[in-house]
Structures are given as C-alpha cells and as structure tokens.
Amino acid sequence: MRAVLAFAPGADPTYVPLGLAALAAHIRATVPGCELVPVDLSHAWWEQQALSEPDWIGFSALYPGQVLPTLALARFLAQQVFPPPGRATRPPLVLGGASASALRPAEALRACPWLDGILAGEGEQGLVRLLGGGPPAAVAGLAWRDRGIVRVNRKPDTLAAADVPLPMFEDLDPRARWNPTPVLPVVFSRGCKGRRCRFCAHNLSYSG
Numbered sequence: 001m002r003a004v005l006a007f008a009p010g011a012d013p014t015y016v017p018l019g020l021a022a023l024a025a026h027i028r029a030t031v032p033g034c035e036l037v038p039v040d041l042s043h044a045w046w047e048q049q050a051l052s053e054p055d056w057i058g059f060s061a062l063y064p065g066q067v068l069p070t071l072a073l074a075r076f077l078a079q080q081v082f083p084p085p086g087r088a089t090r091p092p093l094v095l096g097g098a099s100a101s102a103l104r105p106a107e108a109l110r111a112c113p114w115l116d117g118i119l120a121g122e123g124e125q126g127l128v129r130l131l132g133g134g135p136p137a138a139v140a141g142l143a144w145r146d147r148g149i150v151r152v153n154r155k156p157d158t159l160a161a162a163d164v165p166l167p168m169f170e171d172l173d174p175r176a177r178w179n180p181t182p183v184l185p186v187v188f189s190r191g192c193k194g195r196r197c198r199f200c201a202h203n204l205s206y207s208g
C-alpha cells in the first residue's frame with residue numbers, strides 16, 4: 001500500500017513538518033508493506049515545476065501576509081530547487097503584486113539577494129517589457145541590480161480599463177474554489193489614489 005500524507009499549505013514556510021516525519025517513522029516501523037509518502041504542499045509543487053524548466057518565475061503577492069512566505073519560497077527555489085540538473089543557470093525570480101508595491105524595493109532587494117527584481121505598480125506594462133526581453137532600465141516599476149547597485153525605476157502610469165482585455169479565468173478554474181457557486185472578483189477602484197483606507201492594498205498598485 002502507498003499512502004500520501006500531505007502537510008497543508010499556509011504554515012510558516014520555515015517549518016519542517018514534525019508531525020509528518022513522526023508519523024512516517026511510526027508507520028514504517030509498525031505497518032509492514034505500507035509506504036507512507038510525506039508531502040509538504042508548500043514545496044512539492046515547486047519541485048515539480050523545476051522539472052518543467054521555466055525560463056522566468058514571478059510571484060504576485062496581494063495580501064501583506066503573502067510577502068514573507070513568498071520571500072522564503074523564492075529563497076528555497078534559488079538555493080535548493082533551481083537550476084535543475086543539466087542547466088547552469090536558474091530562472092530570474094521577480095516579486096510583484098500590490099503588497100510588493102508597499103515595500104521599500106531597494107531595501108528589500110538588499111535584504112533578499114536571492115531575489116532578482118521587484119515589480120511595483122500595475123504589472124501589465126512592466127511584465128510586457130520583462131517577458132519581451134527589454135533591458136531592465138526600460139521596465140517601468142522594476143527595482144533591479146545593475147552590477148551590484150540597486151536601481152529603482154519609476155512606477156508605470158495607470159492604464160485605462162478600456163486599454164486592457166478582460167481577465168482570463170480559464171486556467172484558474174473558479175468552479176474548483178471553495179464556494180457553493182463560482183464567484184468571480186471585480187475591482188471597482190481601478191486608479192484610486194486616495195490611500196486613506198489602511199486595510200486596502202489595491203491603491204498601492206497605482207502611480208501618483
């Protein structure tokens with residue numbers, strides 16, 4: 001028998017799941033013929049991704065609580081997952097999203113040498129440049145390293161809603177979420193520069 005015991009995501013990313021390790025040892029010693037496979041879901045998916053050899057990896061952190069786990073995950077990728085066997089270099093790792101826009105990018109890059117860039121502001125314009133192979137100096141909103149010196153580019157101007165296509169949810173399958181019926185998010189605050197609502201990260205994506 002082969003049994004999978006999964007450690008659910010959401011725990012501190014620095015934690016090695018003790019419960020899984022203890023149960024794996026116990027089952028191995030007491031249930032002959034049972035192979036118990038411990039899987040830490042925070043890491044397992046990324047180890048699979050390494051096999052697909054991506055050329056570029058970006059992280060989108062909307063909620064402030066996502067920032068530290070994302071930085072820890074990026075370090076894990078840079079130090080233990082990539083480059084996969086047979087490749088000399090690892091893909092660039094870039095942090096974006098509304099909470100990335102709330103960081104002091106120069107400080108964050110200095111504190112996280114495994115991170116290659118931080119993309120502040122709306123991602124659309126910067127991402128086009130980054131994935132199209134544009135030079136870092138031309139990527140609006142990008143904080144990056146130029147021969148060891150951290151440079152911070154100006155955030156992009158906010159695009160008009162009419163100039164961007166409707167979101168594409170097909171790959172994210174809203175029917176697979178934990179809602180009784182599919183629920184799609186809508187942002188009505190595009191371009192807000194009010195910045196008076198302390199609970200809100202959306203306005204951080206907009207320049208001005």
Ligand code: SF4
Nearest residue numbers: 189192195197200203
């Ligand atoms: S800062 Fe306030 S008004 Fe602006 S988008 Fe956020 S919640 Fe809305």
